Amino acid sequence: MKKEILKIQNLTKKYTSGLIRTKETIAVENASFKLYSGEILSLVGESGSGKTTIANLILRFIQPTEGEIFYEGKEIHDIPTKDYYKNVQGIFQDPYSSFNYFYRIDHMLNQVFKYSLKGITNKRKALESALSIVGLNTDDILGRFPHQISGGQLQRVLIARALLFKPKLIIADEPTSMIDSSSRADILNLFKELKEGTTNTEGISIIFISHDIGQAQYISERVLIMKEGSIVEQGLTEEVFLNPDHPYTKNLLACCPSIYRKWELD
């Protein structure tokens, strides 16, 4: 039996706007799910369905209105911040805006050591091993500026940054949507490798957030379908995508363009 790494219980997030006459928007409503160690779970939904809100809640960027998130049995807001971020890391949609273009790439990677890995003496070796996992050559990256390398490489540097912490859980929020399809496949394969782990490292659990059903089908074991803040269907990838239950999922899959079939249009 696999270990339960993350448990989300009745999570609700409401955004309120206005000062006196307030207006409420429900971004996530009563979401509950679990994540087991060594698996990739996909969160699929259209824009505005609350996928990113869930990512931000898990990464403690925003506070939930109701409900709880447990990481390895502990409520995440009770865990000291640094300890939490050593275990849980995020990767985001836009690799271009995650860098400060005035500094070399080393600068951002070095901040990881400043933040939490003060004990490490051989920084260079740690960097080399993290960069080699993501398939980058240290000499191509260190000493260069962000504009000198491609978007796919930037995204891989950001994955390497997350790996420096040796996290157990990675929240990947649309990590491939701004990357060309030729490098997208490499990133997807990289996530699969990270999940498997190597002889030296443990496998990492990943929450993969995407609007792209094809990518979710390729990468994940389990999938959650979200609609307007609620989880409408969850289950094993094959079951959900081959025999969807919920009418919304059925419609979503019917609309998904595929090279394997043509829509019947009149």
Added chain:
Amino acid sequence: MTEEVIKIEDLKGYYRGSFGIVHAVDGVLLSVNKGDIMGIAGESGCGKTSLAELITGRPIQLLQHEGGQVYVNDLSMYGVDDEVIRKEILCKVMGYVPQASQNSLNPVKKIRNFILDAMRERVGTKPKNKEKVLNQVAEHFKKLGLEKSVMDKYPHELSGGMKQRVVVGISTLWNPLILIVDEPTSALDVTTQKLLIETFIHLKKIGIVETILFISHDIPVLAQICNKCVIMYAGRIVEKASMDDIINNPQHPYTKMLMFSIACFNPDGSAETKLEGIPGIPPDLKNPPKGCRFYPRCSSRLEKCKENYPPFFIPRTESNPVACWLYEEVGD
């Protein structure tokens, strides 16, 4: 006899600026027949949008026409007076929906007033009978699946898909037989994407447009609508074929690798085949390589690829042109 509506001969367009010269479109040969829905696909930065801009005859600033010719209905687009192009081609036979054009609706005007603005620009004078004109527009919008009430709304009241359809509706008001659409579906959800594609097919069916040039990086979307497809790489076309051949029987090494790298939903089973990315990055178009532009990334390259750019060859068993030296022995 098929009628050629767009003919492009050795078209070149470069961006010139303080950054240098970017060879965005560098010798494109293409002909589009009446009734085709042709997809133009490729990675970002390969020149898809620049090609579309050049086809309209009056590209955006910085992008300059450097050579070659575009014929639309046998009328050349370059070397002719601007006003002739404007009167004879733009608005009349060719409609262009640029990328992200849903954002070009005027945010402080209702859709109806925006349409009147567009009409005044097109006709030169204010329409005399506003109500009659707007009723005609409403009729036209109805064919695209838009309610009449849309006309009385501001752009922010409409969803992304609705805005996109409004823009397509305005672009097709004068029944342009040729429609060029640039990434119309890329910012939309799958359900809205499908609605928009149905709109295009409906427009073609009822004869408002005859020929569509559909630019997208999303090959699964192109597969739903196009009958032909060209693949661009680094400012040039590498393969022209029917859509089915591009998907099931690609010939150019780049097209083959591109098809292997697409993560696509498979309704019949799990996607078991392992995806493979294309190693390397596209060349810098400020200083494009002398020979084949795919040479540094190609797995089946030959010695001569390094020095000479291949012309189009037709492989022995196929009927579609491929720009690759691998098919040279077959003759052209």
